[in-house]
Amino acid sequence: MTDAPRKHLVIAISSRALFDLSESHRVYLEEGLEAYSRYQIEHEEAVLPQGDAFALVQKLLRINELLDEPVVEIVLLSRNSADTGLRVFNSIQHYGLNISRAAFCGGSSPYRYVSAFGSHLFLSSDADDVKLALATGIAAATLLPGPSTQRQDGQLRVAFDGDAVLFSDEAEQVYQRAGLAAFADSERRAARQPLSGGPFKGFLAALQQIQREFDVAACPIRTALVTARSAPAHERVIRTLRAWNIRIDESLFLGGLAKPAFLTAFGADIFFDDQLGHCDAASGHVATGHVPHGVTNAPRGED
Numbered sequence: 001m002t003d004a005p006r007k008h009l010v011i012a013i014s015s016r017a018l019f020d021l022s023e024s025h026r027v028y029l030e031e032g033l034e035a036y037s038r039y040q041i042e043h044e045e046a047v048l049p050q051g052d053a054f055a056l057v058q059k060l061l062r063i064n065e066l067l068d069e070p071v072v073e074i075v076l077l078s079r080n081s082a083d084t085g086l087r088v089f090n091s092i093q094h095y096g097l098n099i100s101r102a103a104f105c106g107g108s109s110p111y112r113y114v115s116a117f118g119s120h121l122f123l124s125s126d127a128d129d130v131k132l133a134l135a136t137g138i139a140a141a142t143l144l145p146g147p148s149t150q151r152q153d154g155q156l157r158v159a160f161d162g163d164a165v166l167f168s169d170e171a172e173q174v175y176q177r178a179g180l181a182a183f184a185d186s187e188r189r190a191a192r193q194p195l196s197g198g199p200f201k202g203f204l205a206a207l208q209q210i211q212r213e214f215d216v217a218a219c220p221i222r223t224a225l226v227t228a229r230s231a232p233a234h235e236r237v238i239r240t241l242r243a244w245n246i247r248i249d250e251s252l253f254l255g256g257l258a259k260p261a262f263l264t265a266f267g268a269d270i271f272f273d274d275q276l277g278h279c280d281a282a283s284g285h286v287a288t289g290h291v292p293h294g295v296t297n298a299p300r301g302e303d
Contacts (some may be wrong), residue, residue: 008071008213009059009206013115014124015078015088017056017143019048040084048091052287053123056270059156061098063220071210075126076102076118093142095162114138120206123289131292139203141272141289142277155220157268158207159286162227162237164274164294166204168196171233173295176202187233194243195236198294200272201244206240208246222249224266230255260285 015021025041028036057074064070076099078085085104092099103113111132114122122133122140127264133140161173175183204223211219225248229237234253241248252262260282263271268286273279274297279290 008209009060009121009203010073010075010119011057012075012077012117012119012122013053014110014126014129015056015076015080016084016125017051017053017090019051019054019088020077021048021051024160026196035184036252037081037084038079040087044087044090046087047094050095052125052145054095056123056156056287057099057270059095059154059220062154064098066220067213070098071213073101074099075119077122078102078104079107079110079114080104080181081106083105105173111136111140112145114140121200121203127290127292128169130290134199134293141291144283144288145292146283146287147285148277155222157224157266159224159226159263159266159268159271160200160204161271161273161275161278161291162225162229163198164296165198165200165272165291167198167201167237167240169198169274169294170298171194171236176295184233187229189238191232191235192239193236194240198245199291201246204248205244205246211247219250224248224250224252224268226252226259226262226266227254228256228259229253 016025024039027039061074076088078088078174080088082104101117103110109129109132111129112121114133115136115138119138122138124130124145125143127142130140130142160166162170171183171187174186176206181227205265207221207223211221214220230253250266254262258281259278263286265281270287270289271282272289272291273282274291274294276290277290282288
């Protein structure tokens with residue numbers, strides 16, 4: 001058997017992000033692994049409720065229906081064994097999700113398979129797995145519970161923070177170390193020097209590759225940069241994206257304004273940010289992924 005052609009976009013997702021496994025997880029925490037396994041097998045014909053990433057996965061897979069060949073693949077990663085994971089696959093079949101590849105890791109962390117599957121993004125409810133995936137250079141985020149935005153036109157809208165998400169945290173380090181005035185001065189002087197890529201640069205580039213398959217007016221994906229930056233720190237961002245040859249559909253330079261109202265106005269299906277405080281605020285309005293990367297997530301006393 002030959003290898004299948006690589007997809008434009010491969011997203012690895014944990015079973016607890018795709019489905020609501022809170023009840024069976026409670027059994028595991030209170031009664032242990034053996035009771036959990038017994039519970040899952042006894043309930044393997046019971047369809048699991050939809051999880052925090054379910055609507056996002058549906059929209060991603062629907063993009064394939066608009067093209068002659070599929071360009072998006074969802075891969076399931078799970079700490080379940082194949083035996084206890086049968087309930088997960090039964091639920092996938094029930095909902096008609098075109099997911100065929102999976103790794104069931106029998107209690108171990110599945111993060112080590114993220115790269116092997118060629119994934120551009122890993123979404124999980126387990127913060128430790130997310131940190132391990134980020135350490136290998138893969139875009140990864142911990143999903144926080146939040147409302148699911150269902151646009152009637154079916155368009156997928158993805159919003160990103162800038163520093164430490166799309167871009168490296170080099171500028172954020174200046175801000176944390178020396179304050180806003182020093183940050184603004186540093187960015188003004190470095191305006192024509194592109195920022196290094198952050199952990200989500202590759203994911204954004206993969207989205208852009210799919211966008212190029214469609215006319216702009218009919219594109220099923222729309223992206224937005226939602227950043228606390230403002231003039232004069234905007235120029236370096238614009239020139240960086242230009243140097244990368246990556247288009248962002250909308251760019252919001254908020255100058256420190258709270259982000260939730262703007263994410264709602266954009267109609268984001270998911271928002272990625274490195275600062276947990278921003279994520280907590282946003283998660284009341286849109287599905288949110290915390291990216292535990294960069295100086296703001298370093299242990300105290302470390303840069």
